[in-house]
Amino acid sequence: MKLDAKIPAGPVQEKWSNRKFELKLVNPANKRKYKVLVVGSGLAGASAAASLAELGYQVECFCFQDSPRRAHSIAAQGGINAAKNYRNDGDSIYRLFYDTVKGGDFRAREANVYRLAELSVNIIDQAVAQGVPFARDYGGMLDNRSFGGAQVSRTFYARGQTGQQLLLGAYTALARQIGLGTVKMFSRTEMLDVVIVDGHAKGIVVRDLVTGEARSHAGDAVVLATGGYGNVFYLSTNAKGCNVTATWRAHKRGAGFANPCYTQIHPTCIPVSGDHQSKLTLMSESLRNDGRVWVSKKQGDKRRPGEIPEDERDYYLERKYPSYGNLAPRDISSRAAKQVCDDGRGIGDTGLGVYLDFRDAIARLGKDAIAARYGNLFHMYAKITAEDPYSQPMRIFPAVHYTMGGLWVDYDLMSTVPGLFVLGEANFSDHGANRLGASALMQGLADGYFVIPYTIGGYLAGQKAGSVKADHPEFQRVAGGVVEMTKRLLSIQGKRTVDDFHKALGKIMWQKCGMARNEQGLKEALREIPALREEFWRDVRVLGGELSTNQSLEKAGRLADFLEFGELLCRDALERRESCGGHFREEWQTADGEALRDDEKFCHAAVWEYKGDVKNAVRHQEALAFENVHLAVRSYK
Numbered sequence: 001m002k003l004d005a006k007i008p009a010g011p012v013q014e015k016w017s018n019r020k021f022e023l024k025l026v027n028p029a030n031k032r033k034y035k036v037l038v039v040g041s042g043l044a045g046a047s048a049a050a051s052l053a054e055l056g057y058q059v060e061c062f063c064f065q066d067s068p069r070r071a072h073s074i075a076a077q078g079g080i081n082a083a084k085n086y087r088n089d090g091d092s093i094y095r096l097f098y099d100t101v102k103g104g105d106f107r108a109r110e111a112n113v114y115r116l117a118e119l120s121v122n123i124i125d126q127a128v129a130q131g132v133p134f135a136r137d138y139g140g141m142l143d144n145r146s147f148g149g150a151q152v153s154r155t156f157y158a159r160g161q162t163g164q165q166l167l168l169g170a171y172t173a174l175a176r177q178i179g180l181g182t183v184k185m186f187s188r189t190e191m192l193d194v195v196i197v198d199g200h201a202k203g204i205v206v207r208d209l210v211t212g213e214a215r216s217h218a219g220d221a222v223v224l225a226t227g228g229y230g231n232v233f234y235l236s237t238n239a240k241g242c243n244v245t246a247t248w249r250a251h252k253r254g255a256g257f258a259n260p261c262y263t264q265i266h267p268t269c270i271p272v273s274g275d276h277q278s279k280l281t282l283m284s285e286s287l288r289n290d291g292r293v294w295v296s297k298k299q300g301d302k303r304r305p306g307e308i309p310e311d312e313r314d315y316y317l318e319r320k321y322p323s324y325g326n327l328a329p330r331d332i333s334s335r336a337a338k339q340v341c342d343d344g345r346g347i348g349d350t351g352l353g354v355y356l357d358f359r360d361a362i363a364r365l366g367k368d369a370i371a372a373r374y375g376n377l378f379h380m381y382a383k384i385t386a387e388d389p390y391s392q393p394m395r396i397f398p399a400v401h402y403t404m405g406g407l408w409v410d411y412d413l414m415s416t417v418p419g420l421f422v423l424g425e426a427n428f429s430d431h432g433a434n435r436l437g438a439s440a441l442m443q444g445l446a447d448g449y450f451v452i453p454y455t456i457g458g459y460l461a462g463q464k465a466g467s468v469k470a471d472h473p474e475f476q477r478v479a480g481g482v483v484e485m486t487k488r489l490l491s492i493q494g495k496r497t498v499d500d501f502h503k504a505l506g507k508i509m510w511q512k513c514g515m516a517r518n519e520q521g522l523k524e525a526l527r528e529i530p531a532l533r534e535e536f537w538r539d540v541r542v543l544g545g546e547l548s549t550n551q552s553l554e555k556a557g558r559l560a561d562f563l564e565f566g567e568l569l570c571r572d573a574l575e576r577r578e579s580c581g582g583h584f585r586e587e588w589q590t591a592d593g594e595a596l597r598d599d600e601k602f603c604h605a606a607v608w609e610y611k612g613d614v615k616n617a618v619r620h621q622e623a624l625a626f627e628n629v630h631l632a633v634r635s636y637k
Contacts, residue, residue, distance in 0.1 A: 166441055
């Protein structure tokens with residue numbers, strides 16, 4: 001496997017301009033001859049499909065939801081970063097670049113991150129032109145708020161539903177192209193494999209989730225925008241449908257998988273209430289603008305929050321990280337919450353929770369002002385917990401939220417398989433070992449609206465349009481494998497449900513490879529996961545039939561991939577003998593419990609090559625060079 005990042009020459013400020021000029025072009029008449037398959041219709045997929053169709057390419061777009069409007073991008077609540085500096089508080093493209101590299105604990109590629117910061121300013125203009133109802137100040141100008149890991153206000157937002165509003169903007173652009181006939185939309189359709197012909201991605205095999213039919217689609221390039229793999233932990237803030245299948249099966253066809261151990265734990269989730277839960281609920285990081293995080297200074301304190309005097313409260317983020325306070329980055333804030341709970345000062349019956357308190361903000365600004373900023377989030381919290389966050393603090397605890405790892409891509413967002421491009425959370429490129437809040441929406445839209453329309457043309461210019469059709473023997477072979485796996489899952493007829501196996505996997509992952517990891521736990525996980533996988537293939541019971549709507553079958557196929565991928569995630573975590581960002585190895589920490597990097601040995605992206613079995617996977621390295629943001633101890637104190 002060759003890892004050529006294709007980073008352009010020149011100063012970091014000029015790399016994207018240089019690359020755009022270097023790329024070969026496809027003239028408008030020829031664009032109509034090329035077909036691009038876009039898998040996923042969230043922010044990255046919808047924006048890519050709409051933009052490519054607007055340029056003149058034939059586009060087929062696929063999603064397993066009923067509609068592109070139901071993509072998980074709607075769940076992003078807090079906002080989207082952009083270096084507009086409307087507040088005149090010292091922000092700039094360089095500062096956003098710096099904050100992102102530092103926030104990722106110096107484990108991201110500089111060139112990609114700078115381009116992201118550079119393009120961020122265009123995204124807001126695009127969204128406003130589409131009618132996205134961003135919040136505005138008293139004078140009618142676009143408003144901003146702060147997010148973790150930044151000391152400036154650069155986050156644009158639409159109350160607590162920013163992701164939904166941005167997705168509606170992208171969906172309108174996509175729907176326009178569907179109406180014009182330049183995009184063919186395939187909803188309720190799941191990609192189950194990639195077809196490689198002569199070393200290039202030339203199509204996909206999908207399953208119609210209504211009829212159960214396996215179909216082949218040929219194209220000149222494939223774009224994966226299928227999100228992250230957080231549901232390997234079973235309990236996460238992700239929608240239940242989020243899965244690793246598209247990227248994992250592409251990995252098994254030759255695409256390198258980078259940094260799978262980089263998983264993000266979000267600090268402001270509603271705590272787990274019992275084994276009956278199937279997912280967790282995120283409370284937006286934007287709440288930390290006005291909410292103060294605290295626990296009692298006393299261990300085992302069971303008093304109600306209103307009964308605990310001010311001098312007996314520990315506002316631990318403000319105490320430990322005075323420069324950033326409650327807006328410390330997610331990984332640091334999550335570990336700090338774990339530490340106070342491990343110290344016996346957590347709240348609730350389980351002791352796994354901390355308070356997020358708006359008492360002081362309401363006293364300072366008034367209830368109406370807080371309701372205007374966060375009203376829908378407060379309503380959601382009250383509906384779930386039956387508690388009024390206006391009169392008592394919210395209860396929060398960290399939970400799995402986002403995945404920084406993903407398929408390896410070069411500067412053009414192409415994987416190690418030529419013609420296979422990967423966008424948004426499905427790739428590894430921009431966030432290093434930890435993602436700053438409000439940067440996921442930024443990356444997905446930058447990739448879809450502004451990067452892939454240029455870079456995919458550079459690839460297609462060297463390809464003959466329509467050179468491979470869906471009747472090619474390789475499509476038949478791959479489709480046969482998909483059907484065979486479906487029949488195998490249905491034939492087992494064991495005793496345990498898919499969800500039962502998934503919960504078992506999730507417990508292993510969370511306990512052995514969650515917020516904190518150590519060598520002993522990871523080695524135990526690497527014994528337990530293969531054993532669980534063997535039991536799955538021996539004793540799972542998948543209900544229903546092949547040629548029909550069958551959600552049990554859908555979940556089984558996705559879990560089969562999670563059971564393989566989880567092993568690779570743990571292998572990657574075991575091999576990375578350092579702590580960085582969301583990857584916290586207990587053996588590598590400072591005296592005060594902070595992450596301890598090893599830049600001499602691990603200043604690289606780890607890229608795994610599939611060799612027929614996870615145990616035989618080969619680990620490659622892409623060295624990371626820092627010429628503009630110098631390696632330093634990451635401090636928010």
